[in-house]
Amino acid sequence: MILEQERAAVCEYARRLTADGLVVGTSGNVSARAGDLVAVTPTGVDYADLTPADIPVVDLEGTLADGTLKPTSELPMHLAVYTRAVDPDQVPVNAVVHTHSVHATAVSTLVTEVPPIHYMLAAIGPTARVAPYATYGTTELADAMLKALDARRGCLLANHGTITYGDTLSSAYSRAQQLEWVCQLWLVARSAGTPTLLPPAEIEQVVEKLKGYGQR
Numbered sequence: 001m002i003l004e005q006e007r008a009a010v011c012e013y014a015r016r017l018t019a020d021g022l023v024v025g026t027s028g029n030v031s032a033r034a035g036d037l038v039a040v041t042p043t044g045v046d047y048a049d050l051t052p053a054d055i056p057v058v059d060l061e062g063t064l065a066d067g068t069l070k071p072t073s074e075l076p077m078h079l080a081v082y083t084r085a086v087d088p089d090q091v092p093v094n095a096v097v098h099t100h101s102v103h104a105t106a107v108s109t110l111v112t113e114v115p116p117i118h119y120m121l122a123a124i125g126p127t128a129r130v131a132p133y134a135t136y137g138t139t140e141l142a143d144a145m146l147k148a149l150d151a152r153r154g155c156l157l158a159n160h161g162t163i164t165y166g167d168t169l170s171s172a173y174s175r176a177q178q179l180e181w182v183c184q185l186w187l188v189a190r191s192a193g194t195p196t197l198l199p200p201a202e203i204e205q206v207v208e209k210l211k212g213y214g215q216r
Helices: 004-019 075-084 102-108 119-123 139-148 169-192 200-210
Strands: 029-034 037-040 057-059 064-066 095-099 128-131 154-157 161-166
Touching: 004 029, 004 037, 004 095, 004 169, 029 075, 029 169, 037 075, 075 095, 075 139, 075 161, 095 169, 102 154, 102 161, 102 169, 119 169, 119 200, 128 139, 139 154, 154 169, 161 169
Parallel strands: 128 154
Antiparallel strands: 029 037, 029 095, 037 057, 057 064, 095 161, 154 161
């Protein structure tokens, strides 16, 4: 079975999406890339029942290379990230996570950019933009997403959800969690009053500090 490790990782993180409340049912999707092939969650399959053999593998044009199940309907977004998104630090893009997380989706209906209420927004970039709404599974949505991802590692999709990427599924997933948390924080603060926001220079400084964060 080709991309055995990537398929197993896609299963693991798809189940985490549900367990962590970032999706409901079969919404949201996950993919991992190795070379010119991508392992991606199938459409309409309960994540609790997924096995690595259930994970379809496609090439970068979307042609099925292995597996029997149809890929997610959001495949155009995943492939657009792999073929056209550029990490700000030129790190390889090897994983994509798409969620329908509640707080981030709520924020996507209120603003065009996530306000800098906490420095962990820098996990995405200087800001997190909101891509204009387009129907799911379309090239229009993929194009809108790419504009919002310019010099960013994630964005919100208006009235839809979020998308993040990374060099590993772990990093892409962590960014999805951080983006949801920042959005929840902003909604809670906003419901109580007018939040104090961080200046752009502080977020940019943290973006630089995060490059050396953790064990190296």
